[in-house]
Amino acid sequence: MSRIAVAALEDLNAEQRAAVEHGRAPLLVIAGAGTGKTKTLSHRVAHLVAQGADPSRILLLTFSRRAASEMIARVGRVMAGDVRLPWAGTFHAIGARLLRELAPAIGLDAEFTIHDRADSADLMGMVRHQLGLGGTAKRFPMKGTCLAIYSRAVNAEETIADALASAFPWCREWGVELKALSAAYVEAKQRQNVLDYDDLLWLWAEAMREPALAAEIGARFDHVLVDEYQDTNKLQARILLGLKPDGVGLTVVGDDAQSIYAFRAADVRNILDFPGTFSPPAKIVTLEQNYRSTAPILEASNAVMALAREGFTKCLRTARAAGGAPKLVSVRDEAGQAAYVAEQVLEARERGLELKQQAVLFRAADFSAPLELELARRDIPFVKFGGLKFLEAAHVKDFLAILRWAQNGGDRLAGFRTLQLVPGVGPARAARVLDVVDEHGAYGAVRNTAPPAGASEAWRALKEMLAALDAAVWPSDLDLVARWYQPVMDGRYDDARVRLGDIEQLQRIGATFGSRQSFLTELTLDPPNSTSDESGPALKDDDYLILSTIHSAKGQEWKSVFVLNVVDGCMPSDLGAGSTAELEEERRLLYVAMTRAKDDLHLITPQRFYHTQQGRGGDKHVYAARSRFLPSALLEKFEQIAWAPAEGAGLHSQRGALPQVDLAARARARFS
Numbered sequence: 001m002s003r004i005a006v007a008a009l010e011d012l013n014a015e016q017r018a019a020v021e022h023g024r025a026p027l028l029v030i031a032g033a034g035t036g037k038t039k040t041l042s043h044r045v046a047h048l049v050a051q052g053a054d055p056s057r058i059l060l061l062t063f064s065r066r067a068a069s070e071m072i073a074r075v076g077r078v079m080a081g082d083v084r085l086p087w088a089g090t091f092h093a094i095g096a097r098l099l100r101e102l103a104p105a106i107g108l109d110a111e112f113t114i115h116d117r118a119d120s121a122d123l124m125g126m127v128r129h130q131l132g133l134g135g136t137a138k139r140f141p142m143k144g145t146c147l148a149i150y151s152r153a154v155n156a157e158e159t160i161a162d163a164l165a166s167a168f169p170w171c172r173e174w175g176v177e178l179k180a181l182s183a184a185y186v187e188a189k190q191r192q193n194v195l196d197y198d199d200l201l202w203l204w205a206e207a208m209r210e211p212a213l214a215a216e217i218g219a220r221f222d223h224v225l226v227d228e229y230q231d232t233n234k235l236q237a238r239i240l241l242g243l244k245p246d247g248v249g250l251t252v253v254g255d256d257a258q259s260i261y262a263f264r265a266a267d268v269r270n271i272l273d274f275p276g277t278f279s280p281p282a283k284i285v286t287l288e289q290n291y292r293s294t295a296p297i298l299e300a301s302n303a304v305m306a307l308a309r310e311g312f313t314k315c316l317r318t319a320r321a322a323g324g325a326p327k328l329v330s331v332r333d334e335a336g337q338a339a340y341v342a343e344q345v346l347e348a349r350e351r352g353l354e355l356k357q358q359a360v361l362f363r364a365a366d367f368s369a370p371l372e373l374e375l376a377r378r379d380i381p382f383v384k385f386g387g388l389k390f391l392e393a394a395h396v397k398d399f400l401a402i403l404r405w406a407q408n409g410g411d412r413l414a415g416f417r418t419l420q421l422v423p424g425v426g427p428a429r430a431a432r433v434l435d436v437v438d439e440h441g442a443y444g445a446v447r448n449t450a451p452p453a454g455a456s457e458a459w460r461a462l463k464e465m466l467a468a469l470d471a472a473v474w475p476s477d478l479d480l481v482a483r484w485y486q487p488v489m490d491g492r493y494d495d496a497r498v499r500l501g502d503i504e505q506l507q508r509i510g511a512t513f514g515s516r517q518s519f520l521t522e523l524t525l526d527p528p529n530s531t532s533d534e535s536g537p538a539l540k541d542d543d544y545l546i547l548s549t550i551h552s553a554k555g556q557e558w559k560s561v562f563v564l565n566v567v568d569g570c571m572p573s574d575l576g577a578g579s580t581a582e583l584e585e586e587r588r589l590l591y592v593a594m595t596r597a598k599d600d601l602h603l604i605t606p607q608r609f610y611h612t613q614q615g616r617g618g619d620k621h622v623y624a625a626r627s628r629f630l631p632s633a634l635l636e637k638f639e640q641i642a643w644a645p646a647e648g649a650g651l652h653s654q655r656g657a658l659p660q661v662d663l664a665a666r667a668r669a670r671f672s
């Protein structure tokens with residue numbers, strides 16, 4: 001054994017080491033938060049490589065691309081050198097790569113483009129409209145709901161009727177129509193040669209049903225390792241079994257108490273049933289020592305989970321005895337909450353704690369809006385994960401649509417969007433142009449169509465750009481599109497100058513990819529999380545506060561953590577407060593949020609919320625109660641604080657106390 005590997009084993013405990021040194025028989029590491037599951041997994045990879053395993057024959061499946069690169073970096077540190085792991089990534093990204101290779105064998109055109117969730121919903125909307133389901137007298141589910149139902153059926157391997165019964169009972173009356181809609185949606189995708197996220201898993205899983213294909217792909221990998229296994233679905237379990245039917249070379253790690261993706265058809269049975277899938281059963285390693293959090297934080301987190309309906313038997317210990325109790329902070333309202341966080345964050349920074357070591361977590365992306373305003377007002381830089389994504393911004397979608405249409409002339413959604421960027425081209429004309437796509441793809445369609453009245457110049461520019469794109473060598477495509485798009489953007493958006501920064505950023509990111517196709521694929525599958533993420537030079541400050549949804553915070557840790565809106569209605573969210581199973585998932589979400597903290601944890605409970613009730617007498621207060629996951633018996637685990645901003649603090653924090661003046665009405669009255 002190499003010296004490097006011996007040294008690396010020294011900072012592991014006995015159980016972790018057993019998992020690292022375990023042979024090739026199937027292995028499950030199941031343990032609570034912060035016990036070093038991810039660390040163990042990366043040490044195992046390093047150990048395998050040190051023992052002579054070929055890194056290009058290791059398949060490492062992670063929850064996000066960020067997680068994959070962190071894992072690769074950790075392996076590098078353990079090995080004291082760079083290790084390339086070409087097959088480390090998310091299930092979706094790896095699936096896309098394999099499907100492109102397998103395409104000729106499975107009836108796919110290898111040039112397929114990939115739709116993200118928003119594109120998929122748009123296409124679903126188009127099909128829904130074509131089938132005349134939009135105009136039904138009784139309200140038919142909206143496109144997003146239709147997609148969620150379809151997606152649930154695919155990922156849980158259920159019929160539409162079962163998916164409706166188990167997760168969308170209020171749509172049950174539309175079973176027949178939804179089934180027809182799903183069929184038409186699948187046909188539309190195939191006609192256009194596009195795959196959605198669900199296809200990446202489903203097609204991969206289907207391909208693994210074919211013994212010859214499964215053997216060929218499975219034989220490429222000596223080891224398959226999966227992190228966060230509790231949040232995989234049936235398709236993902238089937239993929240793994242297809243790759244390694246006897247489980248030899250298979251390692252999965254996870255925590256059943258942290259399963260938070262059942263709403264996307266993740267199935268905690270995957271991890272619970274894993275050992276018994278094989279004979280002899282998989283080796284199980286459990287870890288009980290938590291290395292992340294101080295004892296008081298861990299005790300409070302354990303106490304929250306102890307009230308769960310199902311038993312999670314893991315009892316965690318920590319060696320980090322020091323530290324005060326987590327804080328349960330009561331504030332007047334959301335403005336007070338924002339002021340509290342801003343003040344605490346700045347104070348901690350004064351004490352020497354970088355902003356990056358502090359994170360604010362929330363159940364729903366829009367909970368952070370008042371805080372974002374407060375941070376902007378106080379000039380505190382932040383990056384938000386899991387909110388409005390970079391790729392959801394209209395101008396970024398425009399830019400990518402052009403590239404996607406050039407890549408795949410059959411991608412109607414991309415063509416539809418691109419064509420309507422030309423002044424004078426509306427949906428009807430765009431649809432007609434798309435009907436004449438020929439073997440020259442997008443360029444052919446435009447060439448074969450007469451320019452719209454008054455826009456012959458713009459039409460010619462579009463045609464020339466598409467022709468140039470056909471011949472372009474990557475990354476010059478990016479410049480061609482940017483040059484064409486810039487005047488379009490000037491005409492469409494008041495803040496075109498601000499948006500230009502994003503386009504330039506796209507060009508910078510794009511230039512680092514080898515081809516148009518790999519750029520489009522990667523960006524769709526694993527988008528940068530915000531306009532300032534991955535930007536390097538575009539980000540003014542190199543230290544910034546982290547804002548994240550709890551779902552996006554999985555697997556991560558910070559010294560100081562704030563959790564917003566720990567009140568009923570927000571946590572559990574109104575949405576999740578239905579069935580017991582949903583409620584239990586909300587409890588685990590709180591557990592995931594709390595266990596991200598190393599040294600300091602603040603759970604914040606605003607006492608009242610403003611609700612704008614238009615047409616019903618203006619603003620109203622709604623009083624909120626502490627989350628039901630923190631009953632009185634648990635309060636002794638916390639330091640309870642009632643916090644109010646100091647006199648003379650920002651306008652914001654005093655909103656409730658100011659007289660109400662309706663200047664909007666006054667403005668209207670001026671001309672009435």
Ligand code: ATP
Binds near residue numbers: 556
């Ligand atoms: P989660 O359930 O949140 O994904 P995890 O079980 O994957 O957590 P890690 O993120 O791997 O846990 O580790 C949590 C922290 O504990 C990290 O900072 C890690 O470096 C540290 N840690 C893990 N094992 C040890 C160890 N044996 N000695 C010292 N520190 C450790």
Ligand code: MG
Binds near residue numbers: 037038039555
């Ligand atoms: Mg982890």
